[in-house]
Amino acid sequence: MNQNLEQLKEVLGRARQEIAKVIIGQGVVVDHALIAVFTGQHALIEGVPGVAKTLLVRTLARVLGCEFSRIQFTPDLMPADITGTNVYNLQKNEFTLVRGPVFTSFLLADEINRAPAKTQSALLQAMQERQVSIDRETHVLSPNFTVFATQNPVEYEGTYPLPEAQKDRFMLKISMVAPEREDELTLARRMLGKDSPEATLAAGAVQQVITGEALANLRGELEGITLREELLVYLVDITRASRTHESVLVGAGPRATQALLLASRAYAAIAGRDFVTPDDVKTMAGPVLEHRLILRPEFEIEGVTVGEVIQKILQQVAVPR
Ligand SMILES: Nc1ncnc2c1ncn2[C@@H]1O[C@H](COP(=O)(O)OP(=O)(O)OP(=O)(O)O)[C@@H](O)[C@H]1O
Numbered sequence: 452m453n454q455n456l457e458q459l460k461e462v463l464g465r466a467r468q469e470i471a472k473v474i475i476g477q478g479v480v481v482d483h484a485l486i487a488v489f490t491g492q493h494a495l496i497e498g499v500p501g502v503a504k505t506l507l508v509r510t511l512a513r514v515l516g517c518e519f520s521r522i523q524f525t526p527d528l529m530p531a532d533i534t535g536t537n538v539y540n541l542q543k544n545e546f547t548l549v550r551g552p553v554f555t556s557f558l559l560a561d562e563i564n565r566a567p568a569k570t571q572s573a574l575l576q577a578m579q580e581r582q583v584s585i586d587r588e589t590h591v592l593s594p595n596f597t598v599f600a601t602q603n604p605v606e607y608e609g610t611y612p613l614p615e616a617q618k619d620r621f622m623l624k625i626s627m628v629a630p631e632r633e634d635e636l637t638l639a640r641r642m643l644g645k646d647s648p649e650a651t652l653a654a655g656a657v658q659q660v661i662t663g664e665a666l667a668n669l670r671g672e673l674e675g676i677t678l679r680e681e682l683l684v685y686l687v688d689i690t691r692a693s694r695t696h697e698s699v700l701v702g703a704g705p706r707a708t709q710a711l712l713l714a715s716r717a718y719a720a721i722a723g724r725d726f727v728t729p730d731d732v733k734t735m736a737g738p739v740l741e742h743r744l745i746l747r748p749e750f751e752i753e754g755v756t757v758g759e760v761i762q763k764i765l766q767q768v769a770v771p772r
């Protein structure tokens with residue numbers, strides 16, 4: 452096997468190990484976060500308070516040698532609070548750029564649905580273009596720029612739900628639920644002792660496995676993961692089936708196909724393989740499609756969930772041998 456691909460797999464494996472020193476359990480969540488980073492995409496994180504969303508992104512940043520910032524979205528947040536502004540400097544008699552929080556690698560956009568559309572779209576534009584314009588000047592963002600945007604699934608009051616077109620820009624949705632009983636017990640024990648997850652991160656007990664610069668280069672190696680033509684057809688058919696399923700009002704657009712392709716390749720790499728299998732595609736279809744489908748109201752009222760519909764879609768589409 453290609454040497455660089457070996458290195459990619461090794462880095463992914465070590466990253467998982469180091470993250471596990473802080474984040475207890477939540478293995479699927481960690482893998483999905485790594486997939487977003489290694490494919491150069493962005494992720495939505497949905498979860499109730501206190502399930503370690505912030506801690507996860509901080510830990511990822513430490514392990515992957517990347518800078519971390521956080522923005523708390525509020526109703527009065529302005530686009531310039533995200534991108535930055537030119538401020539007049541009296542002493543120098545000139546304008547100087549005060550860079551906003553998008554000038555980082557890993558950006559945690561907390562409660563993105565608390566800010567109005569105009570502010571949300573400033574971030575989404577930066578995500579899409581990987582650059583921002585401030586007073587007509589263009590500034591390129593970090594090659595590792597990855598947005599993790601959180602949404603609280605319970606509180607909807609006074610929020611501005613992301614429009615469908617904006618959600619589509621997130622490669623996948625990471626759903627974080629409360630830890631398993633055994634994991635919560637481990638957490639409680641560690642909190643009682645001196646090795647709480649936070650203390651572990653603060654104490655520097657977590658090793659950095661790569662530099663930000665090397666990460667930006669290594670990411671390209673994912674292209675070396677083989678995805679055969681039959682699987683490409685499979686991917687496209689899954690996205691297309693989401694548009695015609697009887698319970699679906701709005702199906703997934705072509706960005707979903709691209710996201711599924713990238714996610715399946717990264718998933719194969721995490722599993723230590725250099726080729727994609729139909730199961731990789733199936734596994735990633737859930738997180739990739741989940742936030743892109745809108746069900747017909749009559750099915751929603753009946754209690755049908757998007758997750759169930761995705762399973763039905765997967766049963767419909769012929770799996771390549
Ligand atoms: N799976 C877990 N592994 C390690 N620590 C955890 C886990 N779940 C919860 N915690 C602990 O719960 C606390 C809350 O974590 P954190 O602040 O990251 O949550 P959050 O999801 O960002 O919450 P909020 O939505 O309120 O911002 C931390 O002390 C963290 O150590």
Ligand SMILES: [Mg+2]
Nearest residue numbers: 504505506561
């Ligand atoms: Mg938080």
